[in-house]
Amino acid sequence: MTRITYCGITTDYYSYTVTSAEMFTMTFSTKLIKLSSIALVGLGLSAWLAIGAVSEHASGYVEPSATPLPAASDNYVGSETCGACHETQLKMFEGTKHGKLHGVESWKGKVVGCEACHGPGKEHVDSSGDKTKIISFKRMDSKAASETCLGCHAGKETHNNFRRGEHWRNNVGCTECHSPHGPEPPNFRSSSITFPANVAHQKPGQATHAMLRSNEPQLCMSCHTETKAQFSKPFHHKVLEGTMTCSDCHNPHGGFEQKQAKLAVGADVACIKCHSNKQGPFVFEHAPLKVEGCSACHTPHGSANPKMLKRSSVRQLCLECHSSITEQLAPDVPSFHNQTVLRYQNCTICHSAIHGSNSSSTFFR
Amino acid sequence: MLPGFRSRSHFAMLPAIVLTIGCAITLSQTPTPSPTPDDTRVPTTSPGITSTVELGVRGLDVNGNENKYRSDLNYRSGFRVFDSSFLINNKEGSNNFFDSALVTTSGWGGDPSGMFRANIERVGFYKFDTNLRQVKYFNNLNNHALNEHNADTNHGFGDVDLVIFPERESLRFRIGYSFNRTGGNGGSTTRAYSDEFGILSNVDTGSDDFRGGVEGKVFGFNLGANYGFRKYREQTSYFINGLNLGNNPTNTARLASFERRYPIEGTTNFGQFYAQRTFAHRLDFTARIIYSLTATNFRVDEMQTGRDNSNNQVDLDQFTISGETKRPQTRGDIGVTYRITDAFRISNTFTYDQFNISGGNSFFEQLRRRNAAGVALPTVLTSTFAHRITSYHRATNLIEGDYQISNRFGFNIGYRFTDRSVSLEGSDRNATAVPPTNVPFVEDFDNQTHSFIGGFKAKPLKNWVVFFDIEDGKADNVFTRLANYDFTNFRIRTRANVKNFTFNASFITRNNDNPGRSVEMPEVNLSAQTKSNTFASSIEWEPMSALSLSSGYTYQHLNAESDIIVPIASSVRAPGISQYFVRESFFYFDVHATPIRRISLYASYRISDDHGQGSRVSTRPQDIITSYPMTFQSPEIKLAIRLTNNIDWNIGYQYYDYKERLVNAQNYSAHLPYTSVRIYFGRAADR
Secondary structure, three states: OEEEEEOOEEEEEOOOOOOHHHHHHHHHHHHHHHHHHHHHHHHHHHHHHHHHHHHHHHOOOOOOOOOEOOOOOOOOOOHHHHHOOOHHHHHHHHOOHHHHHHHOHHHOOEOOOHHHHHOOOHHHHHOOOOHHHOOOHHHOOHHHHHHHHHHHHOOOHHHOOHHHOHHHHOOOOHHHHEOOOOOOOOOOOOOOOOOOOOOEOOEOOHHHHHOEOOOOOHHHHOOOOHHHHHOOOOEEOOOOOOOOOHHHOEOOOOOOOHHHEOEEOOOEEHHHHOOHHHOOOOOEEOOHHHHOOHHHOEOOOEEOOHHHEOOOOHHHHHHOOOOOOOOOOOOOOOOOOOOOOHHHHOHHHHOOOOOEEOOOOOOOO | OOOOOOOOOOOOHHHHHHHHHHHHHHHHHOOOOOOOOHHHOOOOOOOEEEEEEEEEEEOOEEEEOHHHHHHHOOOOOEEEEEEEEEEEEOOOOOOOOOOEEEEEEEEEOOOOEEEEEEEEEEOOOEEEEEEEEEEEEEEOOOOOHHHOOOEEEEEEEEEEEEEEOOOOOOEEEEEEEEEEEEEEEEEEEEEEOOEEEEEEEEEEEEEEEEEEEEEEEEOOEEEEEEEEEEEEEEOOEEEOOOOEOOOOOOOOOEEEEEEEEOOEEEEEEEEEEEEEEEEOOOEEEEEEEEEEEEEEEEEEEEEEEEEOOOOOEEEEEEEEEEEEEEEEEEEEEEEEEEEOOOOEEEEEEEEEEEEEEEEEEEEEEEEEEEOOOOOEOOOEEEEEEEEEEEEEEEEEEEEEEEEEEEOOEEEEEEEEEEEEEEEEEEEEEEOOOOOOEEEEEEEEEEEEEEEEEEEEEEEEEOOEEEEEEEEEEEEOOOOOOOOOEEEEEEEEEEEEEEOOEEEEEEEEEEEEEEOOEOOOOOOOEOOEEEEEEEEEEEEEEEEEOOEEEEEEEEEEEEEEEEEEEEEEEOOEEEEEEEEEEEEEEEEEEEEEEEEEOOEEEEEEEEEEEEOOOOOOOOOOOOOEEEEOOEEEEEEEEEEEEEOOOOEEEEEEEEEEEEEEOOOOOOOEEEEEEEEEEEEEEEHHHOO
């Protein structure tokens, strides 16, 4: 206790040492308040949105697709009627999964066929094919067209976040990649012996299966052109060779993860699915592995650098963090690691278990 | 000459250019065949079989550094199935086991990587997908880890998934299995007696994943619950063959024998639950929660003999280390999108991720030595206990809005807030010290970051689209540098189609700036800056059905500069600079031509050329300036002769030329001639 007299007033000051447990409680409380505030704001927003939605629902808005066939279904003419004019589209469509839904027990009584997406066709037929009397996706923007697809596909876990994904954000809709009528690929053309050819009429591929406009990776690279250069570097994941696909690591339909990356084995990064020996947990974690992810040190698409590292010299990569940035999480390089000596320029020669170790705090084994 | 390429001619382009010109001349003299309307073909989705397979033989001649060739490419000579595709569609309503079955393969035989995929389904009943892959991994490089971390292994991995009633909204079931197997020979290093020793290993790791789940619709909500389990095991053993003098030439240390067994077993149990509902086609709500628990336990048994750095004979140096680690992790995510009008949406995405890694080991070492005179020294026993806890939590909230002004123009803006904390605590207890010691420590970080996003998509013309987006703010990549990053990412893409011509271009910049100060005294500046600009473009042109060309050019310009602190002599640590440069040009073109009905040609050329740091060299020992200047090019030419409607005969040649502008350059060139037949079955023969 310290007694201080100032201006005639005497006050007792008690010195108080905060224990680590109390510090934890204080820190935790502060975080709890922050998180609670965020959650409350989120909850309020959700409630506001829900009220809006319910009132909208009360106004009589009707979902256009995947709904039970209305009692007064006189406006629906059936796919056979559509096929009288749109024979080619119908022929292709019939072979797709979309075209086979009418035979599925759980879809009995629902709108299937052309009108499931294009809406009731009676007016269109009665007006001798007036294009304004039918839903045409050619005239829609990408998001509006995608809303129709999401009427059925939004409930699947892989598609749940399409409305909040990178593709959506950049106005890339479902039909940019998928052909809902079933794609009809071009004729086969002679191609590289190391990079498998795209889907062709004579060579069905994943595009045929997933109603894509072309195979991966050709489809993805039609926009992400820069990745072709990355996958052509000396060290790369075998994507151009067809062994891997873009969607092995990325979810093109969006997700909660950044760069639309997938999760593996629960909550781990996508890399861990195949590189299972890096999953850990290790007694001595190399913190970036789990905290930052593999891309803290590696360039996953490809690199000229060995091990697809971000730097051509390993010590350079290590020193950029281990330079007195922190005391424990990225400890400094000891002064005896003389960088003018070749032995010390190859960090992983000693620190060979650099991804994490169970036996050595310095990653020696 | 494209910017970025050196002026010397790339002779390897010549055959491809000649071929292209030849094709163009031939085609100009050949009457243009009447195009076959696509709608006269039977669609691929119609009942029947469509199949093709290409099999043949490849030769190989490598000049120069074969180890680098194998590390990069690893194509081998001999027979192989280049690729195959088999599709069978059954008639609808025929009550067959499947509606469609698709099997595709590539790269089995002399290739370093291969895949087998099968997709079989009966609409309304089941959907079965499998994807099996194999990669032959070879690594033997003189510019990485003193060429002591090598590998010659096989990695097999695959997934098998089955969904029951995939189209049923009310109830669906899914089960799946995945596996990883890696085996072969490897190399590593071990550290002992102030020296490092290259050691060999028999690599043996594997994991098996099982998963199952149920999905359905309850009270209008799409719900899903999944459970998964991974079993991981590692049985890799390490050893040496004979006397090993180590890497340090200045001391007496050597290993006469070395053996390490390091079995690891791990398990992961995870559960995932999600809910989604779209209210009145206006409000979309998604939530997901994942809980996983990963645990490992291990035991190290290591024995070595030899001589230490004090010239004592080591009769036995034995290590026994065991312990376990656990990592519970919880992720929770909520996404909400409200479509206020048909053109205006607001979305909010909240994610929370939290884990604790807690593990410890007990370490025991017994060291028996004799001095140079043969007198036994006292046995040294060391017993320590270590414990570490890494705690992490991260909460991110992104609120964004997008507005579609017309079907030709839409834009979006958003704001992201992230709160993250990382802490590391632990203790090291030495039971054999006198008196016993215990060194606890704790360190933590807490940071909040803010960033803004924005972008638009414009469609100035029916066949011309422009995408633009920008993100600016602070990132929390603390381990790239342990403070926040000021970053600006900018991206613009455009795509245009005019008849048979497609043009694509993009420009991407990523700039990061991270000022900081050292924690050690005296304080010094520790800033880190990365500036990356990438331009990419491609064109595709199909002037007639018998000729198509595609070409592209990508240029990456990267400057990375970080302040570092470098030990440059015993007890001398000097502030220096780390610089890394990329100046890479990548160019490719592909030509397909069918000058006459029975002959088709393919030619391609690819080149990556990185000038790296150019003439920049470090003049101080504390400065590190690096890059990877190299040229990697590969022309390919292929001639396909249609023998019958069912068979094509192919002859081709592929050439790789790799040159790096480094000390001890690992240059190589490889000639890969091949011949093959492509066989068409079923409808594929209707050409």
